[in-house]
Amino acid sequence: MALPTLSLESNQNAVLAFSFFIVVVSFVSWMIKKSGKGNLPLPPGPRGLPIVGNLLFLEPDLHRYFAKLAETYGPIMKLKLGTKLCIVLNSPSVVKEVLKDQDTTFANHDALAGVEIITYGGNDIVWSPYGAQWRMLRKVCVHDFLNNTNLEAGRAFRRTEVRRTINKLYGIAGTPINVGEYITQTIFNTMTSTLWGGTLRGDEGTTIAAEFQKVLGEIVDLLGKPNFSDLYPIIAPFDVQGTRRKMKRLLSWFDRIFNTIVSQRVEINKAAGGGDKETKDFLDILLQLHNGSDPKAQLTMSHVKALLLDLAVGGTETTSTTTEWAMSEMLMKPELIKKAQEELDSVVGKDNILQESHLPQLRYIEGIAREVLRMHPGLPLLIPHCPSVPATVGGYHIPLGARIFVNVWAIQRDPSLWENPNEFMPERWFTANNGKLDLNGSDFRYFPFGSGRRICAGLNLAERMLTIILASFFHSFNWSLPEGTKLELGEKFGLVVKKRNPLVAIPTPRLSNPELYAA
Numbered sequence: 390m391a392l393p394t395l396s397l398e399s400n401q402n403a404v405l406a407f408s409f410f411i412v413v414v415s416f417v418s419w420m421i422k423k424s425g426k427g428n429l430p431l432p433p434g435p436r437g438l439p440i441v442g443n444l445l446f447l448e449p450d451l452h453r454y455f456a457k458l459a460e461t462y463g464p465i466m467k468l469k470l471g472t473k474l475c476i477v478l479n480s481p482s483v484v485k486e487v488l489k490d491q492d493t494t495f496a497n498h499d500a501l502a503g504v505e506i507i508t509y510g511g512n513d514i515v516w517s518p519y520g521a522q523w524r525m526l527r528k529v530c531v532h533d534f535l536n537n538t539n540l541e542a543g544r545a546f547r548r549t550e551v552r553r554t555i556n557k558l559y560g561i562a563g564t565p566i567n568v569g570e571y572i573t574q575t576i577f578n579t580m581t582s583t584l585w586g587g588t589l590r591g592d593e594g595t596t597i598a599a600e601f602q603k604v605l606g607e608i609v610d611l612l613g614k615p616n617f618s619d620l621y622p623i624i625a626p627f628d629v630q631g632t633r634r635k636m637k638r639l640l641s642w643f644d645r646i647f648n649t650i651v652s653q654r655v656e657i658n659k660a661a662g663g664g665d666k667e668t669k670d671f672l673d674i675l676l677q678l679h680n681g682s683d684p685k686a687q688l689t690m691s692h693v694k695a696l697l698l699d700l701a702v703g704g705t706e707t708t709s710t711t712t713e714w715a716m717s718e719m720l721m722k723p724e725l726i727k728k729a730q731e732e733l734d735s736v737v738g739k740d741n742i743l744q745e746s747h748l749p750q751l752r753y754i755e756g757i758a759r760e761v762l763r764m765h766p767g768l769p770l771l772i773p774h775c776p777s778v779p780a781t782v783g784g785y786h787i788p789l790g791a792r793i794f795v796n797v798w799a800i801q802r803d804p805s806l807w808e809n810p811n812e813f814m815p816e817r818w819f820t821a822n823n824g825k826l827d828l829n830g831s832d833f834r835y836f837p838f839g840s841g842r843r844i845c846a847g848l849n850l851a852e853r854m855l856t857i858i859l860a861s862f863f864h865s866f867n868w869s870l871p872e873g874t875k876l877e878l879g880e881k882f883g884l885v886v887k888k889r890n891p892l893v894a895i896p897t898p899r900l901s902n903p904e905l906y907a908a
């Protein structure tokens with residue numbers, strides 16, 4: 390027993406000496422760092438006025454305006470929106486510093502006005518700061534829900550909804566339609582059946598679904614608008630624009646619907662005796678975790694509802710807007726439609742129904758999907774990030790509280806990185822150079838879903854929905870513009886950049902047999 394005491398004593402001396410050493414080294418390096426930090430300037434940027442900053446000079450299409458400023462100020466610049474310091478990143482190398490080299494430091498999303506309400510008091514994934522709760526929710530979304538097994542099982546949901554839409558379009562073939570409405574309907578129904586199954590069916594379900602879509606759109610719009618409360622945090626408590634009041638109204642509407650859905654499901658599960666179902670939707674998985682024995686997964690009912698809302702908001706508008714852009718770009722160049730259809734006819738055939746299993750062979754459709762995500766990335770500035778400690782990027786100082794905009798839109802149209810960047814060319818994806826780029830953000834010339842820890846949680850589902858709808862729409866129908874109309878590709882800026890004017894086009898059936906249009 391003596392030995393341990395002895396060694397403890399000599400240990401103590403060593404520990405003391407070592408601690409002293411550490412303290413000195415830390416102090417010196419802190420001094421160096423501090424003086425270094427003090428010397429580092431903020432990034433360059435346009436001069437602003439006191440209090441309003443650069444607000445008066447803002448143009449409505451932020452992503453385009455930022456890209457224009459970047460021509461003067463370079464790959465990293467600062468801008469003051471009100472009293473809020475914003476940093477805009479415009480080149481692959483500075484984006485790599487933020488989303489890869491210093492991923493942990495920048496893994497927070499900067500909360501926008503009204504967010505604390507719409508997230509059930511900070512219980513969702515999108516707006517959770519980087520930390521234990523976010524990791525838990527991310528695991529539930531990516532590992533337990535959007536894993537490969539469930540994604541494959543979800544084919545049935547997507548097939549049902551796509552077939553239903555094809556059938557509807559067949560019924561009104563030859564007349565001009567608002568294409569976006571049908572796309573949104575399909576994606577919304579796919580998302581909701583993937584999330585909480587068919588609970589909202591029937592007449593009442595249809596009414597609720599329509600209202601639901603409207604409310605989701607309102608949330609995205611509210612989040613996307615520059616807000617006084619955001620820009621002047623000092624006056625935020627007064628909620629001058631009523632953003633929070635509106636969010637509260639929207640949330641209470643959701644909450645009623647969610648409560649119905651959840652309690653119906655609990656009843657159904659009880660009646661079924663808790664037996665294992667074949668296809669589990671997200672709600673089943675969540676309720677199991679909520680009710681489960683795993684104490685690590687502390688999933689409260691607020692988490693459950695906040696996640697459902699997040700995925701419904703995050704998955705619907707982004708994906709349907711992207712799909713509408715793809716159709717619009719193709720109608721601009723009918724030769725692209727022709728090429729896509731030639732491929733569809735050789736892989737699927739005109740007397741056959743398209744299946745998801747055909748997708749890996751549809752290279753041209755894949756090229757179209759890659760290209761639309763390049764020219765029209767759903768979130769052109771990603772979701773704003775913010776650093777958890779003061780940081781250095783591109784040799785400049787980034788203070789706490791700065792909002793980081795990553796202009797993925799500008800990078801993906803940068804003429805020094807892309808040939809004919811403003812030209813929609815699916816072919817560019819078949820070259821050796823671009824063919825290597827993938828969607829998981831491993832190359833900072835192309836990252837429509839972001840990159841690193843906060844990369845889009847629904848990437849795989851989004852890609853499937855986008856490609857299956859495009860492929861089915863062009864396989865089943867030829868599309869043309871109404872006589873005498875001209876297509877334009879104007880944008881309407883927001884968190885999600887939509888088409889300013891909806892795409893109106895005429896579907897014409899092209900398959901060999903009317904039975905191929907059955908729902």
Ligand code: HEM
Pocket residue numbers: 498514515516527530699700703704705707708711766767768771772773837838839840842843844845846847848850851855
């Ligand atoms: C074409 C469609 C889509 C695009 C372009 C897109 C893009 C993005 C982007 C750029 C981000 C933020 C990355 C960052 O902050 O750096 C994001 C986050 C997210 N997306 Fe998507 N997304 C799409 C579809 C979906 C779908 C279908 C879902 C759900 C099933 C989804 C769920 C999410 C979630 C939960 C986050 C937050 C992840 C986190 O904070 O950890 N997205 N998405």
Ligand SMILES: *[C@@H]1O[C@H](CO)[C@@H](O)[C@H](O)[C@H]1NC(C)=O
Pocket residue numbers: 532533534536537538539674
């Ligand atoms: C995917 O998630 C489901 C349900 O949470 C689970 O049963 C299954 O084992 C998971 N699959 C994989 C490959 O992780």
Ligand SMILES: *[C@@H]1O[C@H](CO)[C@@H](O)[C@H](O)[C@H]1NC(C)=O
Pocket residue numbers: 655658659663676680
């Ligand atoms: C939780 O599980 C138990 C049995 O394991 C079941 O009796 C109960 O109804 C479940 N509660 C919910 C909310 O699903």
Ligand SMILES: *[C@@H]1O[C@H](CO)[C@@H](O)[C@H](O)[C@H]1NC(C)=O
Pocket residue numbers: 827828829
């Ligand atoms: C990245 O995405 C591609 C497909 O786009 C996939 O085949 C590959 O496995 C992904 N890589 C990683 C590291 O996830």
Ligand SMILES: *[C@@H]1O[C@H](CO)[C@@H](O)[C@H](O)[C@H]1NC(C)=O
Pocket residue numbers: 720723726867868869870
């Ligand atoms: C399909 O529509 C395009 C216009 O978008 C038209 O140019 C083409 O001739 C049509 N093809 C057939 C086979 O009708």
Ligand SMILES: CC(=O)N[C@H]1CO[C@H](CO)[C@@H](O)[C@@H]1O
Pocket residue numbers: 611614615616617630631632635
């Ligand atoms: C700058 C500005 O006024 N932005 C918007 C903030 O949000 C409201 C809606 O809540 C919009 O109406 C404003 O235009």
